[in-house]
Amino acid sequence: MEDLPESAVTAPSLAAPRPDLQPKPEGHPPDTDFAGDEDDDIPDAETDQRPEDEDEVELAVAQLVAGGFEFILAESRRGPRMPGEKWYRILSTDRSGQKAIVGRLPRISIPAFLEERQENFILHEDGLGLSSPDGRFVELLISRDGVRNAYLSPSHAYVSPRSSCPSAEMEPDHEGLFPTLFGRKHGDFKPSLSSLKRGVTLYHVGNRRGDCIEVSSPTATLAAPYFELVPRSFLADPLTVNSVKVRFMEPSSADNALRRARDVVSAFFFEMAAMRRGSPRLHEPLRERERVPTPRQGESTTLRFPPQIVDARASALFVRAEDAVSLVSRYLSYYQSIEYFLPFSDERTSINRLRRDIFSPGFDLGNETSLLKLVRTIGKQTSRSERESFKDLIGLALTQEKAEAVVKVARSRHQDHFSKRGPIAHIGLINTSEHAKNKDTVNEIAERIYDLRCRIVHSKAAGGTAGTDPLFPTDHEANFLAPDIELIRLVAIEVITMFATAHSR
Secondary structure (H helix, E strand, C coil), X not given: CCCCCCCCCCCCCCCCCCCCCCCCCCCCCHHHCCCCCHHHHCCCCCCCCCCCCHHHHHHHHHHHHHCCEEEEEECCCCHHHCCCCCEEEEEEECCCCCEEEEEEEEHHHHHHHHHXXXXXXXXXXXXXXXXXXXXXXXXXXXXXXXXXXXXXCCCCCCCCHHHHCHHHHCCCCHHHCCCCCCCCCCCCCCCCHHHHHHHCCCEEEECCCCCEEEEECCCHHHHHHHHHHCCCHHHCCCCCCCEEEEECCCCCCHHHHHHHHHHHHHHHXXXXXXXXXXCCCECCHHHHHCXXXXXXXXXXXXXXXXXXXXXXXXXXXXXXXHCCCCHHHHHHHHHHHHHCCHHHHHHHHHHHHHHHHHCCCCCCCCCHHHHHHHHHHHHHHHCCCHHHHHHHHHHHHCCHXXXXXXXXXXXXXXXXXXXCCCCCCCCCCCCCXXXXXXXXXXXXXXXXXHHHHHHHHCCCCCCCCCCCCCCCCCCHXXXXXXXXXXXXXXXHHHHHHHCCEECCC
């Protein structure tokens, strides 16, 4: 095996567009993403011999090379958890002679990769799922955050949950119908400690119709591109990466199978969370792996002793937004840090309007008409909508000049984002033209922020407000929130600062 040819992989049927697996900042601690139990690192003390059949691996390599695949010895990924395990980058050559990278796998997974070639699995466009041609089998990669791998001691008898599945009564080979990185595990399989840690099926349940769902190690076909593209080695740990597999008894079209599988997975994950068996979710490439960074200030920027005191609760909301991973969560946290001040803003606006009426030259305390006008002013203030209150709050915090400066910063790298050509629909536009007359940028900012907030908060089954589509965290539009996040962040700074108070002596 050490003399493998110096080349690489991907069969045309396995090639898929590069999923958007964004690296995290280098300072991000691994333990916030690592879902495995640290005691899984215990070395296999049972035997110094490898549990895998060396001849099986060599034979698989030979067959794949004969079929046009090539292997390149690659950098080891998370070595301590699989001591001595070699990793290989796999490539394939198409009919025109062009080489494409299939992915990378640990050496022990090569036989599984060969076996899965016969299934003709179709990788999904995002590279984070696959389906069988007949639509009976669908697999989706799971985020590492909400699932913890089981660890069983060597003395613990391993009983596969597949054997107790109702579908097993109808299919004698049911145990071997679910491929994993480490092959198919059968009922008579008696694993060593090393292979047990790799081969445990976390969950497997089915119904009497023959449909079943499983959480276990992913197929080699799905894991290979993931291991190649994942940015950090601790994320590419074969012992802790899991997928959810759905197998239907009846065949169907690929689109229908994927839709049905996602419905089943959503219901299964809900039940797991409801019964406190974990909080798994499917991989969302951009929102999962990319913390939205706040642009760094210039080196000339220095911290100072706070010249004034800001509200502690609003400050906490703002800080929480800075650390949020989800784009939608970050936006809503910034919004909450602004919304917190609505009662104070309403009071200030009411007082200003009453003061204006009372000190008007035409106001007469002894005149009923003047008093009725005052009553109407109070009535208007108490019956105002939240949108109107929010617009008043932004109007207190921003001048037209400041509003234009805020928009300029937010759109610096996304020129058309706030225009009709922007990627997010059903929210207010902001006129960024330098030559436009009678612009009301303050009002436009307030309308856009509130519209976007409504699309997120009003994400109900029947839709949001009339004529407005809801915006869910998994929607494609959510990928383009960065400029709006920068906009609301800058507005939040102005609002929090406006309500700050001087230090008491």
